[in-house]
Amino acid sequence: MIRYFPRKHLTALTLLCATVTALALVPSRESGVDTAEVSADRVVIELPPITADKVASAPRIKPLASEAIVTPTLPVEDAVSTAIKNLPDLPSIQPDVASLEIASVQKTKSPEPVDPWQTLTVKSGDSMSALFQRAGLSSKELYRITSADKKRRLYKIMPGQRIRVLASDGRVEKLEYLQTELKTYVFDATGDSVTVDLIEKKPEIRLAHATGTIKGSLFYAGKDAGLSERQTMNLANIFGHVINFVYDLRAGDHFHVVYEEQFLEGKKIGEGRIVAAEFTNSGERFSAYRYEDSEGYFGYYDEDGTSMRKAFLLAPLNYSRISSNFKLARKHPVLGKVRAHKGTDYAAPTGTPIYASGDGRVSFSGTKGGYGKTVIIKHAGGVETRYAHMSRIAAGSGKRVRQGQVIGYVGATGLATGPHLHYEFILNGAHRNPRTVLAKLPKAKSLPKSELARFKSTIATKVALIEGLRQTQVARLESSN
Template identity: 50%
Template sequence: MAASSLFVGLALLLALSSTGEEAKSERQSQPLALNLTKSEASFDTETAPLLRVGAEQPEPQAVESAVSEPAEPPPEMNRTTYTVKSGDSLSVLFKRAGLTDRDLYELIDQAPEARALRRIMPGNEITFALSQDGQLEELIYQRDRLRSLRFTRTEGSFDAEELERTPDVQIAYRRATIDSSLFLAGQAAGMTDNLTMELAGIFGWDIDFILDIRRGDTFSVLFEEHFLDGEKIGNGPILAAQFTNRGKTFEAVRYVDASGDSNYYTPEGRSMRRAFLRTPVEFTRISSPFNPNRRHPVLNTIRAHKGTDYAAPRGTPVQASGDGRVKFAGRKGGYGNTIIVQHGQTYQTLYAHLNGFRRGVRSGTRVKQGQTIGYVGSTGLATGPHLHYEFYVNGAVRNPVTVELPQAESVPSSEMARFESQVQPIIAELEKYQRDTQLAGLSNDLQVN
């Protein structure tokens, strides 16, 4: 019996030890949920006795310490915005904000992008954010309605960040009939002068807007309008346009190619540009046309006038009419200050009586179409300020007003599918506006009758 009692005691002791190990393992694999309410908390009928057998419960203090304290809000900063006035400098603006030249130097020294602040213009806005102890923490330079530059103090320096807002874009349409001038017709249609100039630039290779415009000519324009916070802030590019001059209609549509460059083409993909500008200067009148038998106004002899004279105020910029390389830039007898540009093997242009040359323009300089190369003057045998312009084809002089100008490159065949998919919706939109306008005009006529 003693042996039997000893065996039972040992068995009971082993059973209790095994139960304690199971309880310890269960606690490790089932962590206590901290977010249970009293009504949700419950014990499993098998686990409950085990928890009562020497199971240690976490102290309330330990549970509370596991919950992180809420972060303190950053201290408030004093923000002040100043509008740049005429005569203001960065130093003046910093002092106005309660800062010193040392603060200005620190910003420019630590953030190279801050050099842009040296180009502030009247109307720009600068916002200073200072800490409670008067230290500059943030500066925002508002370049315009869309672009700003923000400087933020970090550990030991300033970080710069470009900020740009995207305006809301709406499509607008204008149509007008010319009664006296292109600009007056554009103004009557609600177009800005810049938009009218853009329209003239698109069709400028086909239409001479000084000599060719006639009463009754019409045009229609589809373009972007940009809005910010519900307020119009400007116009975007012309998307498509149509111009009827002397009964002949020209059409143009804007295309952005695969490399991101934009140009205007006919709906068939031919470039609206020519390899040369028809007139390389903004002029008031043609003072002397191309004439092989003209009597020279100074020499009083019959001498061929191999170019066209464009009267313009002294100092008016003269543009290269096409891409090329300057062959000559200097004094040339009766021509006075002269520039000759070679355009490939076939074409050559000459610009004479210049008041001076643009800096950097000399023999061997490459120039691009539309780039200013000199300025109108009256040097050489000239009676007044004007540009004398000559145009040569294979060494033979041609009348620059009537010569057939070579076409610029059209859309390559490899991009035609992309071109059509991009421009066809734009052309369809222009045609829709034109139809709606015509129907509205017809309806008004019926109501009047």
């Protein structure tokens, strides 16, 4: 399965950090294929070397006195053409003069047919009416086409997207809206009424992988490993129930990720889901495998089929909004602060969504002295969570809430010096660090026994991939010591 890994990735990886690269995975088979492709159908013509005297002897074009800015001489090109003329006869390659002449005559007699389609690229600030104007089409035509689509997709065009129009005498016959590389909406306006069809292309999925080590922040490590910010965020979300990425990240923490990439006609068009990942935090190793059960529900599970989703989120807010705070914690602020301060503070911009960290019922919703706008949730197992200093509350008292549901937004109400979420986790009346009591909390869901065999066989290849990445990293670390 290793040969499915794009070689480009491995090359990029080897260039990255020498300490973490997965060199051993470089597939020898693939490089063989590549060379074959390059050398096939290619004839090498060896030109005699361009010598200095040839360059010097090449005729020079004298600039006209009145046109002093005229392009200077082109001695090198002349030397090349001289060299080509001096080529030994290669009858199979050199086209004969007669056929060349015929070709050029034919060309002048019947010019290349003009592409009847007009291709328009959406620029920032563009609307369909601007595009129609550019294409020389009337607003009546615009209405005829756009009104055919009940979903009004042509009103939501984005910069970079393309519209192709086929029109004759100002009447649109066909219009294609290339929404993405994979999705094209075809408006057929040849008949009395306009029809809209979606043409979808299926991308080829290839697996890529990355290995990273935390030095400064999760985002730098992700970037170093060749992951996009979005993919780094996905990684953080997968492990968000077991690792608090705001406070618990340590230098030397590391990860391996196997993820999908989408290719269309050999070109990479996007990245896809993470299918397997492993994160080692403070020496503790967590692994996660994406699995779609026989009923079509998917989730991330460890090797034993235990869900990565735990009863509580560790940092109950949108990580992407606090990415600037995703820095390495030099000290451990949680333990010290939890006692002094009875909670954890998450600095984030005002308006950042705050999530219910677990399923429960809102027992308080309103203003509470120095806490400002506050929501308190009662959960099963004697757990209570509190969220303070909100700018706005989004969950009323008595309401049932689900884990991950937005219950309010970050603010600075009450006694707060700046916008942040003050989060408290209380177990049987005592403030606790949710991570350290994780084991005592209600168990995360595991896959039912009926799914386990299928699960294990589904993830087997990915387990091997992660294992391979881990061993490669270990081997590299050892050889660099």
